[in-house]
Amino acid sequence: MKIGVVTFPGTLDDRDAARAVNHAxxxxxxxxxxxxxxxGVDAVILPGGFSYGDYLRCGAISRFSPVMEPIIKxxxxxxxxxxxxxxxxxxxxxxxxxxxxxxxxxxxxLCRDQxxxxxxxxxxxxxxxxxxxxxxxxxxxxxxxxxxxxxxLAMLEGEGRIIARYVGENPNGSRNLIAGITxxxxxxxxxMPHPEHAIDSLTGPSxxxxxxxxxxxxxxxxxxxx
Amino acid sequence: xxxxxxxxxxxNPDASQPFAELGLKPDEYARIKEILGRRPTSxxxxxxxxxxxxxxxxxxxxxxxxxxxxxxxxxDALLVGIGENAGVVDVGQGYAVTFKIExxxxxxxxxxxxxxxxxxxxxxxxxxxxxARPIAVMDPLRFGPADAADTRRVLPxxxxxxxGYGNCLGLPNIGGEVVFDETYLGNPLVNALCxxxxxxxxxxxxxxxxxxxxxxxxxxxxxxxxxxxxxxxxSETFESKGxxxxxAVQVGDPFVEKVLIECSLEIFAEDLVVGIQDLGGAGLSCxxxxxxxxxxxxxxxxxxxxxxxxPSLSPExxxxxxxxxRMCAIVEPSKIDRFLEICEKWxxxxxxIGEVTDGNHLEITWNDELIVDVPPRTxxxxxxxxxxxxxxxxxxxxxxxxxxxxxxxTTAVEITSTVLKLAATPNLxxxxxxxDQYDRYVQGxxxxxxxxxxxxxxxxxKTHLGVAVATDANANWSYLNPYEGAKLALxxxxxxxxxxxxxxxxVTNCLNFGSPEDPGVMWQFAExxxxxxxxCLEMGLPVTGGNVSFYNQTGxxxxxxxxxxxxxxxxxxxRTRTPMSFDRAGLDLYLLGETHSDxxxxxxxxxxxxxxxxxxxxxxxxxxxxxxxxxxxxxxKIFAAAHDLSQGGLAATLTEMVLRHNIGATVQLDNVGLMLxxxxxxxxxxAIDPSQSAALTQEAPAQKIALTKIGVTGxxxxxxxxxxxxxxxxxxxxxxxFKKLFG
Numbered sequence: 009m010k011i012g013v014v015t016f017p018g019t020l021d022d023r024d025a026a027r028a029v030n031h032a033x034x035x036x037x038x039x040x041x042x043x044x045x046x047x048g049v050d051a052v053i054l055p056g057g058f059s060y061g062d063y064l065r066c067g068a069i070s071r072f073s074p075v076m077e078p079i080i081k082x083x084x085x086x087x088x089x090x091x092x093x094x095x096x097x098x099x100x101x102x103x104x105x106x107x108x109x110x111x112x113x114x115x116x117x118l119c120r121d122q123x124x125x126x127x128x129x130x131x132x133x134x135x136x137x138x139x140x141x142x143x144x145x146x147x148x149x150x151x152x153x154x155x156x157x158x159x160x161l162a163m164l165e166g167e168g169r170i171i172a173r174y175v176g177e178n179p180n181g182s183r184n185l186i187a188g189i190t191x192x193x194x195x196x197x198x199x200m201p202h203p204e205h206a207i208d209s210l211t212g213p214s215x216x217x218x219x220x221x222x223x224x225x226x227x228x229x230x231x232x233x234x
Numbered sequence: 235x236x237x238x239x240x241x242x243x244x245x246n247p248d249a250s251q252p253f254a255e256l257g258l259k260p261d262e263y264a265r266i267k268e269i270l271g272r273r274p275t276s277x278x279x280x281x282x283x284x285x286x287x288x289x290x291x292x293x294x295x296x297x298x299x300x301x302x303x304x305x306x307x308x309x310d311a312l313l314v315g316i317g318e319n320a321g322v323v324d325v326g327q328g329y330a331v332t333f334k335i336e337x338x339x340x341x342x343x344x345x346x347x348x349x350x351x352x353x354x355x356x357x358x359x360x361x362x363x364x365x366a367r368p369i370a371v372m373d374p375l376r377f378g379p380a381d382a383a384d385t386r387r388v389l390p391x392x393x394x395x396x397x398g399y400g401n402c403l404g405l406p407n408i409g410g411e412v413v414f415d416e417t418y419l420g421n422p423l424v425n426a427l428c429x430x431x432x433x434x435x436x437x438x439x440x441x442x443x444x445x446x447x448x449x450x451x452x453x454x455x456x457x458x459x460x461x462x463x464x465x466x467x468x469s470e471t472f473e474s475k476g477x478x479x480x481x482a483v484q485v486g487d488p489f490v491e492k493v494l495i496e497c498s499l500e501i502f503a504e505d506l507v508v509g510i511q512d513l514g515g516a517g518l519s520c521x522x523x524x525x526x527x528x529x530x531x532x533x534x535x536x537x538x539x540x541x542x543x544x545p546s547l548s549p550e551x552x553x554x555x556x557x558x559x560r561m562c563a564i565v566e567p568s569k570i571d572r573f574l575e576i577c578e579k580w581x582x583x584x585x586x587i588g589e590v591t592d593g594n595h596l597e598i599t600w601n602d603e604l605i606v607d608v609p610p611r612t613x614x615x616x617x618x619x620x621x622x623x624x625x626x627x628x629x630x631x632x633x634x635x636x637x638x639x640x641x642x643x644t645t646a647v648e649i650t651s652t653v654l655k656l657a658a659t660p661n662l663x664x665x666x667x668x669x670d671q672y673d674r675y676v677q678g679x680x681x682x683x684x685x686x687x688x689x690x691x692x693x694x695x696k697t698h699l700g701v702a703v704a705t706d707a708n709a710n711w712s713y714l715n716p717y718e719g720a721k722l723a724l725x726x727x728x729x730x731x732x733x734x735x736x737x738x739x740x741v742t743n744c745l746n747f748g749s750p751e752d753p754g755v756m757w758q759f760a761e762x763x764x765x766x767x768x769x770c771l772e773m774g775l776p777v778t779g780g781n782v783s784f785y786n787q788t789g790x791x792x793x794x795x796x797x798x799x800x801x802x803x804x805x806x807x808x809r810t811r812t813p814m815s816f817d818r819a820g821l822d823l824y825l826l827g828e829t830h831s832d833x834x835x836x837x838x839x840x841x842x843x844x845x846x847x848x849x850x851x852x853x854x855x856x857x858x859x860x861x862x863x864x865x866x867x868x869x870x871k872i873f874a875a876a877h878d879l880s881q882g883g884l885a886a887t888l889t890e891m892v893l894r895h896n897i898g899a900t901v902q903l904d905n906v907g908l909m910l911x912x913x914x915x916x917x918x919x920x921a922i923d924p925s926q927s928a929a930l931t932q933e934a935p936a937q938k939i940a941l942t943k944i945g946v947t948g949x950x951x952x953x954x955x956x957x958x959x960x961x962x963x964x965x966x967x968x969x970x971x972f973k974k975l976f977g
Contacts, residue, residue, distance in 0.1 A: 017581065018489050020404030024678040027695075042579075058402045061489025114977075116390075117397050117671045146675045148401075205675040210809060211692070212675065 009228045011221075012039040012049035014079070014095075016070045020057035021092065021204055028204040029053070032221035041073040051088035051132075051224050052079050054095025056148075056202060066109060066151050067097035076102065088132040088224050089196045093149055096188075096198035105191050105198045106164070107156030112149065113181025121213040122147035122201050123175035124187050128168050131194040132227045136219040143216035145206040147179055147187075152200045154182035154189070164189055171197055237549070238276040240604045247273050256283035256462070262618055269612045277537075277598065277605040280550040281613055284462065284516035285523060288784055291617035294750035295782040298760050301767035302777040311739060312776045314437060319360045319512065320430075321778020322437055323740045325804045329693055330434050331701050332364045335374075335427040335744040335800045337783035341483040342424040346391025351399035352460075352486040353426040355558050358403060359512035362495055363561070365438035365502050366430025369677060370691050371400050373410035373426055374705045374744070374798045375668075378419025380660035380975050385414070388422050390976055396426070397671040402488035403495065406680045407672035408689025411705060411798075414660050420788030425744045425798050429703055431693045436502060441509040442529035442564045442590045449522070449535060449588035450570070452577055453494045453513075453560040457543035460484030460517070460556025490559040497580035498561060504576070506569045513560035519553045519613070521562040522588075523596055526610035529564070532595040533610065535588035549600045564590060620750075627754030633714055636846025638833040642907025649906060649957035652838075657889045658967040660975065661837055662882045664893075667972035685890060686814045687730040687878050690805065700808035704730035704801055708881070709794035710835035714849040716758045716795050720765035721852035722915050723799040726880055728773065731803035732861040733876040733918055734811045735868025741770050742800040743780035748792020750784045758795040759784075766797060772854045775801070812868045815894035816875040816921040819948030823899060824930065825884070826860060827917035828940045829909055837882045838911040850915050856938075857916050863937045864918065872929050875921040885910040887919050892952045893965055900953040901945030910954070921947055 011029045013036050015022045026036035037049050041059075046052070060069040070076070080102060083089040091099035097109045112118055123144050126137040137143070156164070161183055164170055171188040178185055180200075188199035203217030243249075253263040256279065266274050266282050274282060288294060302316060313330055314322035320334035338353025354371060361368045373396050378385045400407050405428070442449070460483060501507060509529060511521045518540070526533040537549050547555070565573050570586065577584035591597075596613070598606035643652040656662055665684060674683040681700060682690035688704035706727040712719025728738040743766060748755040759782075770777050786793040805811060833839050834847025867873050879887045884903075892898050903909040922930055934941040945953075952959045 017493050018402070020402075020492070020676050024676070027678055057404065058489060058492070061402065061487065063489070116394060117401060117673075119401075119673050119675065120666075120670050148673050148675060150401075202675065205678060207678075211678050211680060 009034045009225050010037050010049040012037045012046060012052040014039045014041060014052065014054050014075055016041040016059035016073060018057055018059045018061055019055055021055040021202065024204040025053045025055040025092065028207045028217065028221050031207045032218055032225055034221065034225050039075055041075050044074040044078055046078050046082065050228055054091040054098050056093030056095060059094055065101065066094060067101040070098045071102040080104065083196050086193065086195050090133050090220065091198045092202055092204065093200055096200055099196065099198045104196050105189055106160045107154055109151050110153045110155050111151050112153055117150040118179055119146065119148035120179065122179060124172045124201060125175055126172055127170050128190065131171065131190055131197065133197045133220050133223050134171055135227055136223040142175060144214045145201050145203050145217045146213060147201040149180065149200060152180040152182065154186040156183060172199065237600060237603060237605065240275055240607050243273050243275045249273065251279055253279060256280065257287055258283050262286060265618065270608065275605050277549050277553055278608055280554050281519040281523065281606065284519050284554050285613045286617040290516050290520060292782055293618045294620050294622050294784060295759065296619050297621050298763040301763060305767045305771040306776055307771060307774045309776050312778065313434065316777065316779050318439060319363045321740065321742065322364060323778060323802065325701060327694060327697060327699055328433055329431055329699065330437060331429060331431050331802065332361055332366045333427065333429040333703060333742055333800065333802050334360055334779050335425055335705065335742050335798065336781040337744050337746060338424045338426060339421060339746065339783050339786055342392050343388065343422055345483040346388045347395040347398065348483055348485050350392040350395030350424050352484045352558050353424050354396055354399040355486045355488065355491050356514045357426045357428040358405065358491065359514060361428040361430035362498055363438065363440065363510055363512045364430065365436040366432040367499055368405055368428050368430045368495065369679065370408045370429045370689060371405045371427060372408055372689055372703060372705055375410060376413045376415065376418045376423035376796065378414065378422065379416050380414045382419055384419060386976065392422065392424055393668050393671055399486055399488045401673040403492050404676045406674045406676050406683065408674060408680060408683040408691065412665050412668055415709065415794060417791065417793045421786040421793050423746050423786065423796060427703065427705060427800055429701065438502065438507065438510050440511040440524055440528050442525035442533055443508055444566065445531060445590055445592045446567065447508055447590040448565045448567060448570055448586050449533060449590065450563045450565050450573065450584060451540060451560065451587045452563065452582055452584040454487065454490050454557055455541040455543040455583060456552055456555050457557045458547055458551060458555060461551055461554045484556045484558050486558045493580050493582060494559055494561065497577060497582045500576050501573060504572060506573045507563045507565055509564040511562050513562060515556060517553065517555045517557065523610045523613035525562060525564060526596050527614040529590065532591040532593045532597065533588060534591050535598045537598050537600050539585055539587045541583055541585055549605055622750050622756045623753045624756035624760050625753040626757050633846035634848050638839050638844050638847045640833060640839055640842045640844060642911065644907055646956040649954050650959050652910065653885050653889065653954065653959055654964065654967045656837065656882050656885045657964055658971050659837065659841060660971055662886050663971035664969040665972065666969065667976060681808045681811060682734060687733045690734060690736065690808060690811060692808045698807045698809055700805045702731045702734055702736035702803040702805060705798055706730065707796050707798040708835065709796045710840060711849040712762060712795040712797060714835055714847065716761035717765035718849050718852055719795065720762040720797045721769035721854065722850065723797055724766060724769040725852055725854060725857040725915060727799045727801035728861060729857065729918065730878050731801050732864040733878050735865055736803035736805035737865050738775060738801050738803045738861065740778045740802045741775045742778055744783065744798040745780065746783045746786055746793060746796040746798065748787035752792065755792050762795055762797045766799065769852065769854060773858060810868060812873045812876045814875060814877045815891040816897055816947045817895040819897060821874050821921040821947040822924055822927060822943060823901060823945045823947060824920050824922065825917060825942045825944050826920060826934065826939055828914065829912050829917065830914045831908060832912045832914040836911060836913040853916060859937045860916055860918065860939055863934065863939055870929065872922060872926045873920050874923055877919050879917040879919065881913065883911050883913050888952060889964060889968060891919065892961060893968060896961055897947055898949035898951045898961055899945055899947050900949065902955060903944060906955055
């Protein structure tokens with residue numbers, strides 16, 4: 009399975025995401041922001057970083073990159089798409105998922121090992137986990153507070169679209185401790201913490217993050233992803 | 235203002251010039267006239283003023299720094315030595331590593347966020363300029379008292395600046411220091427270290443060789459920020475009165491630098507440059523004169539071609555501007571098209587501003603009029619050299635006579651309160667409030683970061699080769715005895731590499747001192763350099779480069795002498811490193827090294843307002859045996875954990891070890907007060923599986939290393955003799971200090 013990893017100007021975790029994909033047994037393919045070509049990939053990851061320096065708003069400029077056009081089209085058609093951190097912000101700016109990411113409630117960048125519970129395991133990016141499984145992966149962001157209106161929140165909760173939730177003290181002020189959500193169809197996931205930094209316990213706090221990447225590979229092999 | 239040209243300088247030889255306002259002394263100005271055989275043009279004066287500043291020319295330190303060359307060990311590991319942008323060492327498997335530390339002290343006091351941010355940006359460009367991919371940063375920081383009002387202004391801004399810039403570049407921050415002392419109140423220290431890695435064949439140098447080759451400026455446009463940063467800001471003592479110096483601080487844009495890094499690495503990979511130099515202190519003045527004098531001849535530059543952020547800038551200002559995120563490359567004409575193409579791919583502004591020439595002239599024109607015509611070497615390398623008067627300050631003998639008189643705990647209650655007090659004191663308290671604002675995970679190769687003894691990154695995913703870096707300074711010891719203080723800092727940094735099992739390989743330094751015009755400060759400096767040079771020679775470690783920061787002084791109050799020493803080490807397999815602490819019960823704890831009555835300069839003495847006494851004498855032979863033992867013990871898998879003893883002594887080391895994985899320990903100590911609080915150098919606590927005790931007890935004495943069994947791991951408390959401190963209480967003390975102070 010080929011998984012595209014997009015590099016925007018200012019993207020930082022692209023090599024990490026590619027390493028995670030390869031480590032999980034997939035084949036990472038580099039995609040360039042200015043090239044509207046998906047190179048035949050079966051899924052796409054928008055990695056973390058500060059694309060376009062986070063100018064205007066995080067992700068606001070990247071969503072208009074040439075590569076985003078075919079990505080949006082394919083994702084609306086069911087292609088698995090994972091936005092991590094800055095990638096989550098791009099997904100929100102592109103209205104592929106509801107809500108917005110705002111400044112952390114303590115107003116500074118926070119990097120720490122974060123416990124999460126996986127709340128939905130039926131989807132493309134989380135099928136390797138068990139429901140309610142607690143995992144430990146790095147969280148690192150300055151604008152990671154998930155915000156949405158009450159109706160949207162009720163809808164996300166009601167439809168089981170909250171993929172992962174923070175455990176313990178709220179690290180950034182996200183509503184309902186939301187760490188990650190999915191679209192209605194379940195193929196697009198936005199996730200604030202960084203599974204690509206937790207693929208082995210040598211360089212990360214655990215190997216728990218690998219599950220996101222094996223999930224999409226398994227879904228692909230099972231034929232549930234086209 | 236009309237344009238001052240070379241022709242006008244010849245016509246009006248006696249026009250008065252504002253050399254003093256630019257930081258030049260009358261005799262320096264006279265020397266410039268002598269070199270040129272006429273008065274300098276205003277542009278030439280601008281160039282000489284920044285390049286001959288203390289910050290750029292090392293005019294007060296040169297005569298001392300040459301010891302690093304004279305006393306240097308001969309080693310094949312050193313691929314590029316002092317004088318280039320950063321030194322380069324061979325770490326095996328075809329890899330070369332470059333690392334360097336620099337200060338950005340003065341700007342960070344004036345404008346904490348931007349000062350610290352551009353400090354990171356500058357050192358990263360130095361590393362990039364060598365042809366390396368930057369792979370990690372570290373930041374040793376020093377502040378006034380933790381509860382001082384100005385520290386609350388300065389510290390959060392500096393921490394946010396270090397994080398804001400480094401995080402956005404995608405560089406893991408793998409360590410550093412945060413130390414408080416009242417002498418840093420008006421002069422906080424922001425030192426920034428960067429490590430980069432490349433293949434041997436990729437090393438780049440700052441030289442402009444080959445007549446007809448093009449001079450290319452790429453990166454950010456030039457603005458009016460940081461004008462005179464090195465001269466009017468970094469090379470003068472702060473006074474309480476006087477004009478605001480904020481305009482002399484640069485403003486950084488990390489996004490532009492990130493793109494510049496990737497763009498440059500792509501350019502290097504295709505071998506498109508002959509020479510390269512970043513624009514840091516002294517901006518274009520520095521880059522053009524250093525490239526030209528490092529090459530074969532001269533250079534012609536059309537200054538009006540420089541892309542400007544502010545079109546009203548004068549030629550003098552353009553030459554002095556320290557706008558960030560700019561690089562200057564020398565490119566063969568046949569390769570320029572590809573160079574421009576790569577810049578376009580990354581949306582990087584690029585302009586050909588001149589060409590390399592034969593001869594010995596750096597000629598700069600402005601709209602075809604000649605405004606600079608100088609021998610480039612006279613600007614870049616032939617600056618003034620001062621053998622400044624030095625004299626041992628009177629305090630040295632006075633403090634040596636003082637006897638440290640502090641209470642030493644004996645009862646359980648006293649032991650508990652002492653350990654808790656040290657755990658919570660700002661110099662020893664948990665620094666997560668700071669380090670959690672730095673990304674330590676990006677690039678996916680971080681093996682160790684704060685609070686480990688050293689930072690460690692993997693440089694090859696297949697072979698598991700890695701490097702470790704530690705920085706240390708003990709200003710309290712340097713104050714009592716600058717010669718020994720520098721050696722002790724070197725030993726500590728090397729030990730911090732070795733506890734993980736890495737082998738120390740090379741040294742960099744950032745020497746932070748008060749005003750060189752004070753003979754006492756100059757003596758502190760000279761003694762520190764002598765100590766470091768002697769220490770490096772004895773330990774067989776080359777000094778690969780460094781930085782001097784003088785004038786860290788407000789009025790007559792100088793900072794404590796603060797030579798920050800960085801040591802780089804190599805480890806052949808990062809998977810086998812010895813961790814800093816134990817994660818299970820049932821291990822035996824041993825103390826390696828002897829403990830003497832070394833309370834002078836200790837944290838415990840500092841907490842009792844005692845600054846005097848006699849600093850320990852560095853025993854580097856013993857340190858080297860200890861290092862060898864730690865490295866060998868790692869390969870023989872003797873150690874389950876190893877952690878250095880430094881500030882706060884055994885009390886601090888045990889606190890950090892038990893809290894790391896929340897596994898307690900029970901220790902039994904004779905002469906408990908001194909054992910907990912003395913800071914005798916050359917000591918390490920190790921944890922071993924009991925099955926390794928034979929190996930340990932045989933090999934330590936063979937290496938003439940004192941060995942004391944002090945206890946075992948396990949439980950939910952730190953038990954010291956009759957005192958039982960719950961880990962919950964200890965953690966509360968250790969982790970609440972910074973939150974309380976800085977929110």
